[in-house]
Amino acid sequence: MASTRPVNRPSVRHPSHTHPLRVCKARGEDEMICSGCELELTGQAFKCAKSDCDYFLHKSCFDLPRELSHKSHPDHSLTLHHSSPYGQPYTCDACGEYGSGFTYHCSACQYDVHVGCAFIPENVKREDHEHPLTLLYNTPCKGREDGAMFICDVCEEDMTENLWVYYCKECDYGTHVHSCPVHENHQPKKREREASLEALRMQSLMAAQDELAAMRIRDNIKNSVIHFGDEPRYKWVYE
Numbered sequence: 001m002a003s004t005r006p007v008n009r010p011s012v013r014h015p016s017h018t019h020p021l022r023v024c025k026a027r028g029e030d031e032m033i034c035s036g037c038e039l040e041l042t043g044q045a046f047k048c049a050k051s052d053c054d055y056f057l058h059k060s061c062f063d064l065p066r067e068l069s070h071k072s073h074p075d076h077s078l079t080l081h082h083s084s085p086y087g088q089p090y091t092c093d094a095c096g097e098y099g100s101g102f103t104y105h106c107s108a109c110q111y112d113v114h115v116g117c118a119f120i121p122e123n124v125k126r127e128d129h130e131h132p133l134t135l136l137y138n139t140p141c142k143g144r145e146d147g148a149m150f151i152c153d154v155c156e157e158d159m160t161e162n163l164w165v166y167y168c169k170e171c172d173y174g175t176h177v178h179s180c181p182v183h184e185n186h187q188p189k190k191r192e193r194e195a196s197l198e199a200l201r202m203q204s205l206m207a208a209q210d211e212l213a214a215m216r217i218r219d220n221i222k223n224s225v226i227h228f229g230d231e232p233r234y235k236w237v238y239e
């Protein structure tokens, strides 16, 4: 007879953590943070088997590829590090925010991308903009001779030219790829929209993982360099 409650729950090991981990199901209201991507823990997850240790991983973060070929950094592949390679928090070259969990890292260029940022979709729709936004791996102002900086249309902060932008060319409207802090004089509803962008980022990370798993099974290749996505649906060139 199959028991629905096994007495000994199996534990697994992950190279990112010294203690064994156990499978758990994260509910949104617990407000736990994944130790890998540093985003809210949702869905299938792993938890440190030691009760006094707050180490959690999304299942998708447990299964990340060790090496990644990413369009944002075409000359070198990126290697998964389970902590900052610098002995202090790194700055994500995609969103500009600090990170202290996992990073996709290029040691030659000291280029770092949060694992959550590495899998964000190339096209998104914001409720407060009528057109779809396309992901750019630098701001539209990159290389401008007059030195003009791009300003995020949501948080109104200057953006350094190598940050990624969700952009509408038609309107010259663009935003950070992270959830921007919203100015107090904006409508309060925007906060919810930012929260949903965060959820979208997590969803897409998980979807990418499913796709990866399928690819791995299909190709039966381990630790290979994996190329994500095809050509962008829209192509903007800012050289």
Ligand SMILES: [Zn+2]
Residues within 6 Å of the ligand: 034, 035, 036, 037, 038, 039, 057, 058, 060, 061
């Ligand atoms: Zn995670």
Ligand SMILES: [Zn+2]
Residues within 6 Å of the ligand: 017, 018, 019, 048, 049, 050, 053, 054, 055
């Ligand atoms: Zn632990």
Ligand SMILES: [Zn+2]
Residues within 6 Å of the ligand: 092, 093, 094, 095, 096, 097, 113, 114, 117
């Ligand atoms: Zn980031």
Ligand SMILES: [Zn+2]
Residues within 6 Å of the ligand: 073, 075, 076, 106, 107, 108, 109, 110, 111
């Ligand atoms: Zn590099």
Ligand SMILES: [Zn+2]
Residues within 6 Å of the ligand: 152, 153, 154, 155, 156, 157, 175, 176, 180, 181
């Ligand atoms: Zn912003």
Ligand SMILES: [Zn+2]
Residues within 6 Å of the ligand: 129, 130, 131, 168, 169, 170, 171, 172, 173
């Ligand atoms: Zn537009």
